[in-house]
Amino acid sequence: MRIAMVAMSGVRAQSAELNALGLTFPGVLERGRVIASMPTLSLLTLAGMCDRERHEISYHEIRDLRAVGAGEEPPPMDVDLVLIASQSAQIGDAYRVADTYRAAGVPVVMGGIHVSCRPEEALEHATSVVVGEGEPVWPTVLADAERGRLRERYDASEVGEFDLGDAPLPAYDLLDPSEYNRLLVQTSRGCPHRCEFCASSILLTKKYKTKPLERVIEEVRQITSMWGASGRPFIELADDNSFVDRGRARALLRAMIPERVKWFTEADISIADDPALLDLMREAGCRQVLVGLESPRAGGLAGLELKRDWKLRQLDRSEQAVRTIQAHGITVNGCFILGLDGDTPDVFDAVYDFIDRTFLFEAQLTVLTAFPGTPLHERLAREGRILKPGAWDRCTLFDVNIEPRGMTPDELQRGLLELAGRVYEPSFVESRRRRFFEHAAAHRRAMSANGIVA
Numbered sequence: 270m271r272i273a274m275v276a277m278s279g280v281r282a283q284s285a286e287l288n289a290l291g292l293t294f295p296g297v298l299e300r301g302r303v304i305a306s307m308p309t310l311s312l313l314t315l316a317g318m319c320d321r322e323r324h325e326i327s328y329h330e331i332r333d334l335r336a337v338g339a340g341e342e343p344p345p346m347d348v349d350l351v352l353i354a355s356q357s358a359q360i361g362d363a364y365r366v367a368d369t370y371r372a373a374g375v376p377v378v379m380g381g382i383h384v385s386c387r388p389e390e391a392l393e394h395a396t397s398v399v400v401g402e403g404e405p406v407w408p409t410v411l412a413d414a415e416r417g418r419l420r421e422r423y424d425a426s427e428v429g430e431f432d433l434g435d436a437p438l439p440a441y442d443l444l445d446p447s448e449y450n451r452l453l454v455q456t457s458r459g460c461p462h463r464c465e466f467c468a469s470s471i472l473l474t475k476k477y478k479t480k481p482l483e484r485v486i487e488e489v490r491q492i493t494s495m496w497g498a499s500g501r502p503f504i505e506l507a508d509d510n511s512f513v514d515r516g517r518a519r520a521l522l523r524a525m526i527p528e529r530v531k532w533f534t535e536a537d538i539s540i541a542d543d544p545a546l547l548d549l550m551r552e553a554g555c556r557q558v559l560v561g562l563e564s565p566r567a568g569g570l571a572g573l574e575l576k577r578d579w580k581l582r583q584l585d586r587s588e589q590a591v592r593t594i595q596a597h598g599i600t601v602n603g604c605f606i607l608g609l610d611g612d613t614p615d616v617f618d619a620v621y622d623f624i625d626r627t628f629l630f631e632a633q634l635t636v637l638t639a640f641p642g643t644p645l646h647e648r649l650a651r652e653g654r655i656l657k658p659g660a661w662d663r664c665t666l667f668d669v670n671i672e673p674r675g676m677t678p679d680e681l682q683r684g685l686l687e688l689a690g691r692v693y694e695p696s697f698v699e700s701r702r703r704r705f706f707e708h709a710a711a712h713r714r715a716m717s718a719n720g721i722v723a
């Protein structure tokens with residue numbers, strides 16, 4: 270059976286003004302571009318479960334559907350099955366691709382977080398949908414496809430929680446090494462927190478679960494062996510919250526040290542409480558950690574984390590936490606959400622001042638976005654505060670599609686643009702980075718003077 274795996278990987282803001290400014294202020298869409306330039310791990314993982322003697326697999330990315338045929342290579346049509354994965358912002362394009370395949374008589378399976386949250390919508394375009402994690406149902410999907418008996422819906426929750434110990438080795442070999450300089454390795458799935466807006470793997474799995482260390486290292490080695498000749502790629506841990514389990518974190522970090530790779534991950538600010546962990550992270554190759562700070566003010570953070578108001582309870586220590594992590598030579602990419610319910614127009618200055626005081630190496634500015642399947646989407650829909658319901662192409666994190674409480678939608682969109690102009694202004698970026706290096710060097714000197722670092 271010939272199987273095409275198609276990833277919709279481009280991330281574009283809808284606002285023409287924002288896109289135009291993105292050219293002037295490269296940081297605005299920087300993270301979006303990084304994400305767009307990485308392969309889709311879920312597809313490579315399912316490809317890793319296929320019997321390559323019986324299944325001929327190919328992997329394709331569509332970064333801009335409008336460019337297919339005019340620069341972008343179209344995915345092949347002469348296949349027996351196509352599997353499509355897409356985030357919400359590109360789901361309309363994904364449905365157009367699905368329609369094209371189905372019109373040509375090729376069965377289409379769709380999966381991922383958006384499809385899991387809107388299976389009925391996806392079934393208007395796909396032959397079958399996978400709801401939840403893909404691994405537990407993929408063997409059944411393959412068997413049914415081979416028999417020409419695909420069902421409409423494959424629901425992972427009917428099979429039970431997937432054990433990451435059973436995770437296959439992703440089929441990195443399907444990638445062209447010359448096209449990527451950053452690759453993904455997943456070491457955990459889920460998160461113990463429950464933020465109202467979060468559209469990550471917590472929508473696919475209720476449990477926080479981890480992959481066995483030997484498997485993580487095997488994946489790292491697979492990547493370094495394939496990319497050896499063209500230089501080691503930067504690795505991004507595809508986790509939503511690494512290092513929740515500190516004992517396991519230390520074991521993983523120690524195992525990473527001999528691999529000599531540089532990597533990025535996402536974690537919450539509690540890692541700042543553990544200087545020994547931060548030292549180990551740096552030694553193991555961690556160069557940047559993305560932290561969801563969300564807001565520098567209590568009004569914005571209140572009620573954001575639904576279990577214990579955890580994000581609000583971190584506010585008093587968040588500035589010091591950023592400084593501590595950065596002192597260990599690990600840059601922080603701090604994420605902020607503008608337009609939270611407690612936000613008024615003075616939040617833009619508050620965010621700028623926080624970034625300045627902590628000299629955040631990188632800052633990611635986004636607007637509150639109601640992704641399908643999130644408690645936030647349900648609440649805002651109930652309150653009639655979604656401007657264009659179902660306009661998933663506005664789920665870019667940059668385009669306002671909600672009625673904020675403390676300002677108008679226009680004030681929020683303008684506020685993002687103006688703040689982005691100030692935060693990504695080259696002299697401000699340079700000053701933050703200079704202060705980061707000075708701060709980390711001072712910390713090293715202090716440690717050395719105390720005999721802690723040679």
Ligand code: SF4
Pocket residue numbers: 460461462463464467468469471509510537561
């Ligand atoms: S801490 Fe991050 S990953 Fe965890 S629920 Fe909140 S936003 Fe999602």
